[in-house]
Amino acid sequence: MGKVIAEVVIVPHGTGSPSLGKYVAEVEKTLRSFGLKTMLTPMGTILEGDLDVVLEAVRAAHEIPFRDGALRVGTTLRIDERRDREMTMESKVRSVEDKIRS
Amino acid sequence: MGKVIAEVVIVPHGTGSPSLGKYVAEVEKTLRSFGLKTMLTPMGTILEGDLDVVLEAVRAAHEIPFRDGALRVGTTLRIDERRDREMTMESKVRSVEDKIRS
Amino acid sequence: MGKVIAEVVIVPHGTGSPSLGKYVAEVEKTLRSFGLKTMLTPMGTILEGDLDVVLEAVRAAHEIPFRDGALRVGTTLRIDERRDREMTMESKVRSVEDKIRS
Amino acid sequence: MGKVIAEVVIVPHGTGSPSLGKYVAEVEKTLRSFGLKTMLTPMGTILEGDLDVVLEAVRAAHEIPFRDGALRVGTTLRIDERRDREMTMESKVRSVEDKIRS
Numbered sequence: 101m102g103k104v105i106a107e108v109v110i111v112p113h114g115t116g117s118p119s120l121g122k123y124v125a126e127v128e129k130t131l132r133s134f135g136l137k138t139m140l141t142p143m144g145t146i147l148e149g150d151l152d153v154v155l156e157a158v159r160a161a162h163e164i165p166f167r168d169g170a171l172r173v174g175t176t177l178r179i180d181e182r183r184d185r186e187m188t189m190e191s192k193v194r195s196v197e198d199k200i201r202s
Numbered sequence: 203m204g205k206v207i208a209e210v211v212i213v214p215h216g217t218g219s220p221s222l223g224k225y226v227a228e229v230e231k232t233l234r235s236f237g238l239k240t241m242l243t244p245m246g247t248i249l250e251g252d253l254d255v256v257l258e259a260v261r262a263a264h265e266i267p268f269r270d271g272a273l274r275v276g277t278t279l280r281i282d283e284r285r286d287r288e289m290t291m292e293s294k295v296r297s298v299e300d301k302i303r304s
Numbered sequence: 305m306g307k308v309i310a311e312v313v314i315v316p317h318g319t320g321s322p323s324l325g326k327y328v329a330e331v332e333k334t335l336r337s338f339g340l341k342t343m344l345t346p347m348g349t350i351l352e353g354d355l356d357v358v359l360e361a362v363r364a365a366h367e368i369p370f371r372d373g374a375l376r377v378g379t380t381l382r383i384d385e386r387r388d389r390e391m392t393m394e395s396k397v398r399s400v401e402d403k404i405r406s
Numbered sequence: 407m408g409k410v411i412a413e414v415v416i417v418p419h420g421t422g423s424p425s426l427g428k429y430v431a432e433v434e435k436t437l438r439s440f441g442l443k444t445m446l447t448p449m450g451t452i453l454e455g456d457l458d459v460v461l462e463a464v465r466a467a468h469e470i471p472f473r474d475g476a477l478r479v480g481t482t483l484r485i486d487e488r489r490d491r492e493m494t495m496e497s498k499v500r501s502v503e504d505k506i507r508s
Contacts, residue, residue, distance in 0.1 A: 171285055178276070230404055363457070
């Protein structure tokens with residue numbers, strides 16, 4: 101109960117350059133410091149773990165671009181939680197891949 | 203500092219009916235109980251207030267469909283925060299409307 | 305069939321100012337030129353109409369910040385479509401408000 | 407010009423089971439049939455290619471859960487496009503990973 105898969109995207113606005121990697125790297129370091137399972141993808145970071153820890157990590161990571169000079173930050177979080185059975189990052193992908201193959 | 207405009211969408215999965223209003227109404231009641239400014243739109247609920255309270259409200263509202271029988275819940279949250287100047291729901295819309303008219 | 309409610313958010317990245325209203329106003333003008341029902345909210349624009357027209361409008365609006373000088377654009381679109389019965393912006397909000405009151 | 411990285415999530419509502427893998431697998435097959443680069447993640451599918459083809463693929467995939475019996479479908483699409491230089495799925499992740507290590 102309370103274990104979720106989530107995706108978070110945190111971007112600064114108005115930084116003067118279309119390259120955001122510098123900010124995203126610092127956000128990622130912060131997300132990785134909370135003991136959650138994390139996966140960096142081309143469109144965000146996927147987190148697996150207790151919902152309260154996920155929210156704590158997102159709260160902390162949302163501060164990072166401000167610390168690094170941004171004046172505006174946009175954060176998007178998608179949470180997927182099911183309570184009838186265990187769900188992991190791997191089981192979600194495997195379930196779909198198995199069905200595609202069969 | 204810490205005041206944000208956010209949008210939250212919370213939906214149950216696998217409930218057996220395409221009508222989700224019953225769940226959404228209970229989610230909405232919960233969101234409205236935190237003293238934030240709220241606006242119900244056709245695509246979600248917009249919140250204005252302190253980020254920590256927003257996260258607390260979203261955390262509580264995410265539980266509601268489970269309490270009401272859902273086995274899986276998807277929650278999406280978008281946060282917009284700027285720290286160079288005050289931003290409100292009204293000022294965001296007015297700023298765009300003014301520019302469209304001029 | 306094919307009639308949807310959708311929400312679109314289109315933002316430029318790296319423009320040098322945290323104020324995005326100038327870009328959003330031009331995006332909004334474009335979205336309004338497609339004959340869809342539109343509603344500007346503090347967190348985006350809600351559209352109602354034929355899905356193909358919605359996609360055409362979003363495709364056109366995504367170009368606008370580039371035309372206006374942006375080098376990177378992020379566009380987010382959420383589509384909600386049900387085919388068992390008619391759904392409008394008004395009916396979605398009314399359905400929830402009625403349930404909250406009852 | 408017009409090459410984007412995008413993420414799409416397509417889910418049916420009211421199917422009666424919290425397991426959505428059957429629907430997602432069919433959506434994924436459709437997305438893979440358009441000649442785009444695709445990556446299935448635990449939270450959606452990432453696409454790389456021409457924006458018009460991405461929109462065509464999403465439009466087609468949005469139909470799939472209806473074909474398979476769903477009465478309501480929610481589709482979310484995030485598009486990231488930059489025009490000052492080439493961007494790929496790999497380059498986005500590598501850029502962040504390099505900065506984390508340095």
